Amino acid sequence: MSRSENINVSLRFRPLSSREIDDFETNIWNISKSAVSLKQEYLHVLAEAKRIARIPKSYAYNYCFSPRDSNQAVYETVGKRVVLASLEGYNGTIFAYGQTGSGKTYTMMGSEGSEMDSADERRKMNSTPVPKTDRRSVSPFRVNQSFQRIAPIYKKPTTEKEKGIIIYALEELFLGINKNPEKTYFLSCSYLEIYNEQVYDLLTESSHFQEEPLTINEDSEKGFYVKGLSEHAVRTIEEVKRFIERGETNRRYAATAMNHHSSRSHTIFKLSVASVASDSGENEVEENSITTESVLNFVDLAGSERVNSVQAENSYSAVRKNSNDSLALEGKHINTSLFYLCQVINRLSEKTTIKSDNHIPYRNSNLTKILRSSLGGNAITCIICTATPTLNQFEMTLSTLRFGGTAKTITNNIEANIKSNKSAELIEAYQRDIEQLKKELEIAQQGGQTRFEEAIQVKTQLEERISRLTQMLINQSRQHAPHNVKKEKKSHETWLINAGDLSADRRLEIQKFSPKDTDKENTFEDRGRMAFNRMKLMHLEAAEKDKEIAELVEMKDDLVESKANLKNDLKKALTLCKDLSDKKQSYKAKCKKFKEKQKMLTQKLSLLEVQQGLDKLSSEQLQKLESFYFCALDSVKNAKFRRKYESQLSMMNQHDSGMEYSPHSDHSKFLDELGLNEEASVSKTESDPSFEFKGSFYRSRTGNDSSFASTAQDMSTMLLLNLLDNEYEDSRSPVKQRNIYGTHNLKSPLKIISESQESLVKNK
Numbered sequence: 001m002s003r004s005e006n007i008n009v010s011l012r013f014r015p016l017s018s019r020e021i022d023d024f025e026t027n028i029w030n031i032s033k034s035a036v037s038l039k040q041e042y043l044h045v046l047a048e049a050k051r052i053a054r055i056p057k058s059y060a061y062n063y064c065f066s067p068r069d070s071n072q073a074v075y076e077t078v079g080k081r082v083v084l085a086s087l088e089g090y091n092g093t094i095f096a097y098g099q100t101g102s103g104k105t106y107t108m109m110g111s112e113g114s115e116m117d118s119a120d121e122r123r124k125m126n127s128t129p130v131p132k133t134d135r136r137s138v139s140p141f142r143v144n145q146s147f148q149r150i151a152p153i154y155k156k157p158t159t160e161k162e163k164g165i166i167i168y169a170l171e172e173l174f175l176g177i178n179k180n181p182e183k184t185y186f187l188s189c190s191y192l193e194i195y196n197e198q199v200y201d202l203l204t205e206s207s208h209f210q211e212e213p214l215t216i217n218e219d220s221e222k223g224f225y226v227k228g229l230s231e232h233a234v235r236t237i238e239e240v241k242r243f244i245e246r247g248e249t250n251r252r253y254a255a256t257a258m259n260h261h262s263s264r265s266h267t268i269f270k271l272s273v274a275s276v277a278s279d280s281g282e283n284e285v286e287e288n289s290i291t292t293e294s295v296l297n298f299v300d301l302a303g304s305e306r307v308n309s310v311q312a313e314n315s316y317s318a319v320r321k322n323s324n325d326s327l328a329l330e331g332k333h334i335n336t337s338l339f340y341l342c343q344v345i346n347r348l349s350e351k352t353t354i355k356s357d358n359h360i361p362y363r364n365s366n367l368t369k370i371l372r373s374s375l376g377g378n379a380i381t382c383i384i385c386t387a388t389p390t391l392n393q394f395e396m397t398l399s400t401l402r403f404g405g406t407a408k409t410i411t412n413n414i415e416a417n418i419k420s421n422k423s424a425e426l427i428e429a430y431q432r433d434i435e436q437l438k439k440e441l442e443i444a445q446q447g448g449q450t451r452f453e454e455a456i457q458v459k460t461q462l463e464e465r466i467s468r469l470t471q472m473l474i475n476q477s478r479q480h481a482p483h484n485v486k487k488e489k490k491s492h493e494t495w496l497i498n499a500g501d502l503s504a505d506r507r508l509e510i511q512k513f514s515p516k517d518t519d520k521e522n523t524f525e526d527r528g529r530m531a532f533n534r535m536k537l538m539h540l541e542a543a544e545k546d547k548e549i550a551e552l553v554e555m556k557d558d559l560v561e562s563k564a565n566l567k568n569d570l571k572k573a574l575t576l577c578k579d580l581s582d583k584k585q586s587y588k589a590k591c592k593k594f595k596e597k598q599k600m601l602t603q604k605l606s607l608l609e610v611q612q613g614l615d616k617l618s619s620e621q622l623q624k625l626e627s628f629y630f631c632a633l634d635s636v637k638n639a640k641f642r643r644k645y646e647s648q649l650s651m652m653n654q655h656d657s658g659m660e661y662s663p664h665s666d667h668s669k670f671l672d673e674l675g676l677n678e679e680a681s682v683s684k685t686e687s688d689p690s691f692e693f694k695g696s697f698y699r700s701r702t703g704n705d706s707s708f709a710s711t712a713q714d715m716s717t718m719l720l721l722n723l724l725d726n727e728y729e730d731s732r733s734p735v736k737q738r739n740i741y742g743t744h745n746l747k748s749p750l751k752i753i754s755e756s757q758e759s760l761v762k763n764k
């Protein structure tokens, strides 16, 4: 079920830069929670300078952030919702829009800390004369400054680091994934930049990527997509950070008069999130699972800029390869693509206001093609408009405010991308129902028919017997009443015709008034009466059968009607089945694609592993590595054991009665034997008084120190093994064992220890 939701637009003013402070610039805006307006005193200044035709009203947005608000506050207010929704299968896009130097990259990527707070301080750090420029946010991911056009970067002072929205989002995402053990998540990322209207893959391995632009294709299902864009499977936040780092190294920045570290391209970092909720494990993905798929886009647009602000920074003119011409060309491309973006936004807002189905010019630029689903499509979209609060930048800020105001009216149609393979079960259930109904219908028809036929048969038999008896009765009465022949003949005719109760009754009456009263006549009369009674009973029986037949006929009619109804139901169910099986087919096809994608990702993963050199290890070495890893884990956990061990020892200490005994050497030897030298060395260096105990308690039982030492060692071995096995059992619990890519086959520490002991014995 889709729902409509407006694009969420927020406005963020950055703090004044050191240059602006040096130039005595101030913040000219009143900023409330959801609106901004010009401060009264600057209205006159701007009117006098003819920089505004009429006094602007206040501008309202979903949220407004003042220069004091942190990236975290921005993320919590606008970004968090989008990220959490992505775990439920909703697409989301967060993008930063604003003039150059207004803080888009700072918001998305964060900062390693501000640059020099004043030009003087800068000069102290670097002897090169530095012009007054804005502070710059250098992405914390940008470690290798390999791109030639980038100006030299000053060393950071000690000001605070700030994480960007992308990092907050990733942290939230991985937290959400870990909190949800019923689902298995698959993540992959890609990073692209649109530079001079060409699309480049920032994560490609190729060193010639800047010479190999990618093309944007269109597909009826996928919409616009970048052909050949590399996608990388990621399992941990560190992996994602590494990819962002790589992308940032390849991204194009340059020093302009407005921003030391100005983005010269639009970038889109895409994170694909797929989840599989399966009752019975990953293997049953196709048969019995619910999958969600969503895409999270983080867009950092290049800033709109005035031609004079595109001039390269003078101090670097000697070292930079980029000429003012190429900077101007970049600026032109940036402005053109932003113009097309505004055009799309305007058209979309007209669509919602006048309800017309006007054409939206997505195809005019690569940026609008890629952002199509986020603008008026199926995505929860958040736009963070960044602005500079100074009087000097008033016009540029006004343009950003207008952009945000228009974008706010755009409606997206949001629908979760959820797929369920439960349709297979539904089809089966429907088919079972249909079979059952068919059987019931057959049984009802057969049963009804049999009963009906039986009743007709019985009725015919009864009628035959009645007529035979009637005939017998007539014959007898003829024999015994000759004087009434004529009259009886008449009656006989009547009986034959009617053969019913009435005739019988009339006959009985005739017999009642017969003249003779002899024995013969009595016998005749008795026999006749009996015959009539029998006949009467048989007539009643026949009437009953008639009734039954009528009921059966009624039943038959009902059955015919329900047969017709069932036929209709059957038809409907079959149509439903067909629809469902069609859907099943399409789901299967999608599943297949999904599996192929998974396979591809696994291959990429193994490729990555090849690069890391893991493939060079034999399986035995890998197994050893794994065992070593878990042994190392266990030795960390061994701290717990040590505590317990010490408490045991101190317990023994309480029973102590005088004999001096130092367990250090045995303890260390014992740990050595178990391969826990580190732990042993720690115990040796720390002088723990609890280890000083006297062994009389044991001596009284064992008689000498060495046997006491061996008993203590046995005890501690048992303790250790129990403890390790408990840890092992803990680690086997599904919650702890869960990993976003499945589970480790943990080896029992007991097993590891027994194996290492065996090998020790062998070596000896």
Ligand SMILES: Nc1ncnc2c1ncn2[C@@H]1O[C@H](COP(=O)(O)OP(=O)(O)OP(=O)(O)O)[C@@H](O)[C@H]1O
Binding pocket: 013, 014, 015, 017, 067, 098, 099, 100, 101, 102, 103, 104, 105, 106, 107, 111, 114, 115, 134, 135, 136, 137, 138, 259, 261, 262, 263, 264, 301, 302, 303, 304, 386
């Ligand atoms: N909220 C903020 N707090 C502190 N400093 C900020 C903030 N926003 C921006 N800045 C500073 O302002 C300068 C310009 O920011 P940034 O590079 O992020 O701008 P931009 O909009 O990405 O510019 P461009 O479009 O040219 O790439 C940087 O020195 C950055 O550190």
